[in-house]
Amino acid sequence: MSSQTIERKDHHLDLCAGSPVEVVRPGALFDEVSLIHEALPEMSAADVDLSCEFLGRRLRCPLMFTAITGGTARGKALNLALAHQAQKRGMAIGVGSQRAMAERVEVEDTFQLREVAPDALIVGNIGLWQARSLGVDGVRRLADRIGADAMAVHLNVAQEMVQPEGDRDFGGGLKVIGALAAAFGDGLLVKETGCGISPATARRLVEVGVRAIDVAGLGGTSWIKVEHLRAGASTTGALFAEWGIPTAPAIAALARTIGGQARLVASGGIRDGLMAAKALALGADVVGLALPLLKAWVAGGEANGGEEALDRALDAFVAGLVSAMVLTGSRTVRSLGEVPWVGGPTFERWVERLCLGAAPRPG
Ligand SMILES: Cc1cc2nc3c(=O)[nH]c(=O)nc-3n(C[C@H](O)[C@H](O)[C@H](O)COP(=O)(O)O)c2cc1C
Numbered sequence: 001m002s003s004q005t006i007e008r009k010d011h012h013l014d015l016c017a018g019s020p021v022e023v024v025r026p027g028a029l030f031d032e033v034s035l036i037h038e039a040l041p042e043m044s045a046a047d048v049d050l051s052c053e054f055l056g057r058r059l060r061c062p063l064m065f066t067a068i069t070g071g072t073a074r075g076k077a078l079n080l081a082l083a084h085q086a087q088k089r090g091m092a093i094g095v096g097s098q099r100a101m102a103e104r105v106e107v108e109d110t111f112q113l114r115e116v117a118p119d120a121l122i123v124g125n126i127g128l129w130q131a132r133s134l135g136v137d138g139v140r141r142l143a144d145r146i147g148a149d150a151m152a153v154h155l156n157v158a159q160e161m162v163q164p165e166g167d168r169d170f171g172g173g174l175k176v177i178g179a180l181a182a183a184f185g186d187g188l189l190v191k192e193t194g195c196g197i198s199p200a201t202a203r204r205l206v207e208v209g210v211r212a213i214d215v216a217g218l219g220g221t222s223w224i225k226v227e228h229l230r231a232g233a234s235t236t237g238a239l240f241a242e243w244g245i246p247t248a249p250a251i252a253a254l255a256r257t258i259g260g261q262a263r264l265v266a267s268g269g270i271r272d273g274l275m276a277a278k279a280l281a282l283g284a285d286v287v288g289l290a291l292p293l294l295k296a297w298v299a300g301g302e303a304n305g306g307e308e309a310l311d312r313a314l315d316a317f318v319a320g321l322v323s324a325m326v327l328t329g330s331r332t333v334r335s336l337g338e339v340p341w342v343g344g345p346t347f348e349r350w351v352e353r354l355c356l357g358a359a360p361r362p363g
Contacts, residue, residue, distance in 0.1 A: 008230075009069065009070075009071050009072050009075060009096075009100070010072050010074055010075075011230060012069075012226060012230075013069060013074060013075070013078075013294065013298075015226050015229050015230060016221060016226060016291060016294055016295075017294050017295055017298040017299075018298075019229055020225070021221055021222055021225045021226050021229065021291070022219075022220055022221060022222065022225075022269070022291065023194075023218050023219055023220065023222045023225070023241070023242060023244070023269070025242060026218070026219075026242070026246055026346065027218075027219045027246065027269060028217060028218065028219025028220065028246050028247035028248050028268060028269030028270070028275070029219065029246040029247070029248040029249055029344075029346060029347045029350065030219075030247070030248045030269070030270075030275045030278050030279070031344075032248065032343055032344030032345075032346055032347035033248055033278045033281075033282065033341055033342070033343050033344070033347060034341060034342045035277065035278060035281055035324065035327070035328050035339055035340075035341050036328070036339065036340045036341065036342070037327055037328070038327060038328050038329035040329075041326055041327070041328075041329035042329065043326065043329065043331055045322055045323075045326050047331050048322050048325045048326065048330075048331060048332075049331060049332050049333075050062060050318075050321070050322075050333060051090075051332075051333070052285060052286065052333045052334075053285075054092060054121065054212075054263060054285060054286050055092070055121060055123070055149060055150040055186060055187060055189065055212060055263070056149070056150070056186050056187060057092075057121045057149060059090055059091060059092055059121060059286070060089060060090025060091070061089055061090055061091050061318065062276075062280065062285065062286045062287060062333050063089075063091045063092070063276070063286065063287055063288075063289070063317075063318075064091065064092040064093070064094060064121075064123075064214075064265060064267075064286050064287070064288040064289075065082045065085070065086060065091065065092070065093045065094060065288070065289065065290070065293055066094050066152075066191065066214065066216070066265075066267050066288040066289065066290045067094040067095060067096045067097065067123075067125040067152060067154065067191070067290070068082070068094075068095075068096050068290050068293065068294055069095075069096040069294075070095050070096040070097070070098065070100060070101070070107070070110045070111040071096070071100030071101070071107045071110055071111075072107075072110060073110070074302070075096065075110050076109065076110035076111075077302060077303050077306070078293075078294065078297055078302075078306070079095060079096075079110065079111065079113055080113065080116055081297055081306055081307040081310055082293060082310070083113035083116045083117040083120065083122075084116055084117070084307060085307075085310055085311065085314055086117050086120040086121075086122075087116060087117040087118070087119060087120045089314065089318075090119075090120075091120070092120065092121040092122075092123060092286070093113065093117065093120055093121070093122055093123065094122075094123040094124075094125055094152055094288075095111045095113065095122070095123070095124060095125055095146065095148075096111075096125060097125050097126060097127055097130075097154070098111060098124055098125055098126050098142045098146070099126060099127060099130050101142065101145070102126070102130065102134060102138065102142060108145060108146075111124075111146045112146055112147075113146070114146065114147040121149050121150070122146065122147065122148045122149055122150075123148060123149065123150045123151065123152050123189060124142055124143040124146055124148035124150070124151045124152065125151070125152045125153075125154060126139055126142055126151070126152075126153060126154070127153070127154050127156060128153050128154065128155055128156075128173050128176060128177065129160070129167045129169075129170070129173075131153055131176055131180065132172060132173070132176045136179050136180060136182075136183045139151060139153075139180060139183075140183060140184075143184075143187075149187065150184070150186075150187040150188065150189055150212075151180070151184055151187060151188055151189070152188075152189040152190070152191050152214070153177065153180060153188065153189070153190050153191070154191050154192070154193050155173075155190065155191070155192050155193065155197070156192075156193040156223060157170055157195075158194075158195050158223065158224050158240060158243055158244070159193060159223035159224065159226075159227055161236070161240075162223075162224050162227045162228060162231075162235045162236055162237040162240065163227045163231070163235075164231050164235065166227075174204060174205075174208055175208075177190060177205065177208055177210060178208035178209060181208055181209030181210050181211070182209060185209075185211070186211050186212070188210060188211070188212065189212040189213070189214055189265070190205055190210050190212070190213050190214070191213070191214035191216050191265070191267075192214065192215060192216035192217070192268075193216055193221075193223055194216055194217070194218065194220060194221050194222050194223050194224075194244060194268055195216075195217070195218060195243060195244035195245065196215055196216065196217035196218055196244045196245030196246070196247065196250040196268065197213060197215050197216070197217075197245070197250065197254070198245055198250070198253075198354055198357060198358070199253045199254055199256075199257035199258060199354050199355060199357060199358030200357045200358045202254050202257070202258045202262065202358070203257065203258055203358055205262070206258050206261045206262055210262060211261075211262050211263060212262055212263040212264075212265070213254065213258075213262050213263070213264055213265065214264075214265035214267055214288055215245075215247060215250045215251050215254060215264065215265065215266055215267065215268065216247075216265075216267045216268045216288070217244060217245050217246055217247030217248075217250040217251070217266075217267075217268035217269070218242070218243070218244030218245055218246045218247065218268060218269070219246050219247045219248075219268050219269030220247070220267070220268040220269030220270065220271075220289075220290070220291055221268075221290060221291045222241065222244075224237050224240045224241055224243060225237065225241055228241070245350070245354070246269075246347075246350060247266060247267070247268040247269050247270070247279070248278065248279070248282060248347055249343075249347050249348075249350030249351045249354060250268075250350075250354065251264060251266040251279055251282045251283055251284050252282040252283060252343070252347075252351045253350070253351050253354035253355050253358070254283065255282060255283020255284070256283070256351070256355055257354075257355055257358040258358075259283050263285045263286070264283060264284050264285050264286075265284060265285065265286045265287070265288045266279035266280075266282070266284035266286075266287050266288065267287065267288030267289060267290070270287055270288070270289050271289075271292055272316075272317060272320045273316070273317050273318060273319060273320020273321035273322070273323065273324060274320050274321075274323075274324050276317070276320070276321050276324075277320075277321050277324030277325065277328070277336060278324075278341070280333055280336045280337060281328070281336055281337060281339045281341050282341070283337060285333075289317075292313060292317075293310060293313070296309045296310050296312075296313035297309060297310050324336075
């Protein structure tokens with residue numbers, strides 16, 4: 001990994017943990033969704049079963065720590081803390097982009113989590129534009145080298161466009177994804193990084209064989225804001241600070257159009273157990289989060305106390321999810337998916353327009 005890339009990695013952690021990098025308006029739009037209350041749930045909180053199937057494995061909780069980091073000593077410490085939690089709680093963990101270890105073999109150990117998380121679902125990560133250069137065999141090697149169960153390929157066109165040194169050529173992406181889907185089968189996850197995936201795009205992904213999609217929508221960490229803060233006023237970042245598809249309508253529209261053809265991860269701005277419950281009710285199979293984990297770990301003192309802070313944050317998150325399940329009378333994640341909900345006007349307009357865009361074009 002070049003020293004420029006190493007510097008960038010830790011700078012990203014600092015910026016994300018300490019600066020306003022989240023999209024405030026319109027946000028993920030979960031505030032426009034209400035779940036219908038069940039006054040007579042006829043169950044005990046102890047009856048709640050959070051387990052679910054994902055990427056060919058059984059999770060004890062429908063939560064994924066989506067890609068954050070790797071490549072530096074600090075990144076390694078955070079990855080290990082997250083891996084402990086994933087192992088302890090039966091959650092899934094994604095490592096940050098493995099571009100670093102593709103370029104410099106000596107940073108590989110910062111991504112090695114199998115020893116501390118022997119049973120956890122571990123997901124590798126690479127950007128689509130790097131995957132295009134590496135080829136299927138190169139991506140397979142990245143997964144194998146860390147003993148990953150599955151591989152995530154991230155889409156980040158907006159970040160590249162506002163990054164002064166970013167890629168500008170985005171041709172041939174779908175073909176690369178098709179080749180990866182053929183090689184990895186159910187073990188391929190295609191994810192965005194904060195701008196969302198529309199049903200029309202998801203349909204193209206499904207058509208080339210993709211079976212798992214993380215919508216990573218607007219409303220949480222914005223890489224446009226991060227890059228703008230990092231590079232200053234010289235970028236087009238300010239112009240696009242609110243660019244993307246809010247997470248809540250994105251997941252509802254995906255469930256309505258391609259649900260059943262791909263497993264769906266809802267991420268992007270999910271900050272508590274109630275938002276997670278709403279995402280699952282809207283049709284997600286699993287909920288993902290990134291920034292709250294980094295913030296809890298940094299606020300807790302990183303190597304000294306970071307993991308206890310993470311533990312407390314995750315306890316609170318799961319408690320919120322369990323409460324929402326009791327309050328909707330949902331014993332299982334599947335039954336939570338059938339809970340009725342009410343959506344506000346902006347949310348509904350987004351869902352309607354997104355679904356319309358996924359309809360086959362006439363002629
Ligand atoms: C510090 C940080 C680093 C990230 N690095 C990656 C990455 O390397 N690869 C990737 O696919 N996504 C990366 N993401 C994006 C997240 O996985 C996630 O899609 C996005 O942040 C939305 O979730 P959030 O709002 O909970 O943060 C990163 C996010 C953060 C906060």
